[in-house]
Amino acid sequence: MNDLFDPLDKSNLSFTDTGPSASYSYWKDSWSRLKSNRLGMVGLIMLLLLLVLAIVGPLLTPYTYYETYLHLKNQPPSLQFWFGTDELGRDLFTRVWWGARISLFVGITASLIDLAIGVLYGAFAALVGGKTEETMMRLCDVLYSIPYLLVVILLMVIIGSGITTILLALTITGWIGMARIVRGQILQLKELDFVKAAESLGASRFRLMRRHLIPNAMGQIIVTMTLTVPTAIFAEAFLSFLGLGVQAPIASWGTMASDGLPALRYYPWRLFFPAGFISLTMLSFNLLGDALRDAFDPRLRL
Amino acid sequence: MISYLCKKFFILLTSLFLVATMTFVLMHIIPGDPFTEEKAVPEEILKAMYKHYGLDQPWYVQYGHYLKGIATFDLGPSFKYQGRSVTEIITEGFPVSFILGAEALLLAFGLGTIAGSIAALKHMKWQDNLVMILAVLGISVPSFILATFLQYLFAMQWDLLPVARWGSFAHTILPALALAALPTAFIARLMRSGLVEILQQDYILTAKAKGLSKFEIIFRHALRNALLPIVTYLGPLATAVLTGSFAVEKIFGIPGLGQWFVMSITNRDYTVIMGTTVFYSALLLLCVFASEFLYTLIDPRIQRSDKRVRA
DSSP: OGGGSOOOOGGGOOOOOOOSOOOOOHHHHHHHHHHTOHHHHHHHHHHHHHHHHHHHGGGGSSOOSSOOOGGGTTOOSOSSSTTOBOTTOOBHHHHHHHHHHHHHHHHHHHHHHHHHHHHHHHHHHHHHOHHHHHHHHHHHHHHHHSOHHHHHHHHHHHHOSSHHHHHHHHHHHHHHHHHHHHHHHHHHHHTSHHHHHHHHTTOOHHHIIIIIIHHHHHHHHHHHHHHHHHHHHHHHHHHHHTTOSSOTTSOOHHHHHHHHGGGTTTOTHHHHHHHHHHHHHHHHHHHHHHHHHHHHOGGGOO | OHHHHHHHHHHHHHHHHHHHHHHHHHHHHSSSOTTTTSSOOOHHHHHHHHHHTTTTSOHHHHHHHHHHHHHTTOOOBOSSSTTOBHHHHHHHHHHHHHHHHHHHHHHHHHHHHHHHHHHHHTTTSHHHHHHHHHHHHHHHSOHHHHHHHHIIIIIIISOOSOSSOOSSHHHHHHHHHHHHHHHHHHHHHHHHHHHHHHTTSHHHHHHHHTTOOHHHIIIIIIHHHHHHHHHHTHHHHHHHHHHHHHHHHHHHTOOSHHHHHHHHHHTTOHHHHHHHHHHHHHHHHHHHHHHHHHHHHHOHHHHHHHHHHHO
């Protein structure tokens, strides 16, 4: 039996103990994967640029968003007016960055409100379980099947236009997606051993939630948030374009695009600047969101 | 399967009822009524008008009338356009919007599946990257912006297609393209991710081992399964096309229902707003229901899991 085996020649053995492989935390790991995603980084950098310009942009010109220069209307882009002027002679560069403030404000605030309601609702439903959960999720199903833009339009007609109304209208149905995702994540996580361990060690429900469940669902939550922002920005621009959004003289990208539409043939820049920035912002958020989803998705981990 | 569909249909009816009720409540919360803004009207005439439109009755009677009207597709008269009923406006405008929407969805389906398949078959190659970048663009650029760009380039600068209005097939091309962009991008992404996953399945390996040609593997085995998830997105895609039509019809001056809806909003023509909202909601809910129905028909796995649940 023994001759079936050759004794190992110990001198040929090169066995070095490298110790446990370098450990990566969840966040570090995700960040390094995000960094290697070129399109995602492009999105992130464009967003940072947009954010910086939204803050400092209006300060770079001597004009305000409401001041009119009637003798200088419909000026093409020039050194004096970088993006040209509109039909009342207002500086488009200043107005575009004011519009950026509004778009980003609406987008980010709406998604933060969605986040708060959605996480509370979803987490509560998942923890309570039983009949209550069933009813809560059925309610979501019904609300979810109502086309949200119709609800938003209805509300805008009734309450009147303005940023608060837009936010209210957007968040009335906007939190449902978040609630569903949080519930799904928590139901999955609840079955994992480390949660069971914490539970058997006597952790309270609140502690389980705060220390174990929510932090582990954070990746999905962030991805969902990043992808709700462009939806909100789109909704604001779309409503303003239809004449239901913010009112003059406040500049929003949607209103500016709508104002520029009739003059498209002769003064196309009046439409193209706001339209371009709406698209660019939504593109950046979508690129970043896609990259984040890939970065947080553990199935792709090698 | 039947119980599953019944449940879905029940949800549909509940949602529709909710929308109808919400619309009714919202319209009654608004201070004033459709006639308050007109210049001083003699008391008797005002009373006669209230009576004519049924506004002199208590709210529950009006609500009952309203629900009955929805069930029988009689949505009342328009407040702003004398002698026209909401039903008339819908039957006039909807066919136009329907042609446009159907054209856009068909285009999106054709283009999206082809682009998505190319991306999946050339996974991680430049064709894949190109399609994916175009798809992100398609999802990011709103249809109302794409519509104005298309109008500017193809109609104003190059004079290839009509700028606006409605009539011939040429009139439908630009608006349909603008509406199709988002669904196309969406379908292309779904198609790609679905196909990439399917091509790694064992049964594809089996098919390869049997010596089937690449063509046959893709068309007989892979594509069919990759198309399945797209069916479930029929509802959301119809929603996207429909809401897009509000702005696109405005941009191209198309006399569709979307244009009417937007005009009724600007005119505060409350009955038209209510009627159209309910009509749109019913339409979209039906689309969602239809896509679920189709899915259960096409995918036998759903029926099986349903049986298991019951057993």
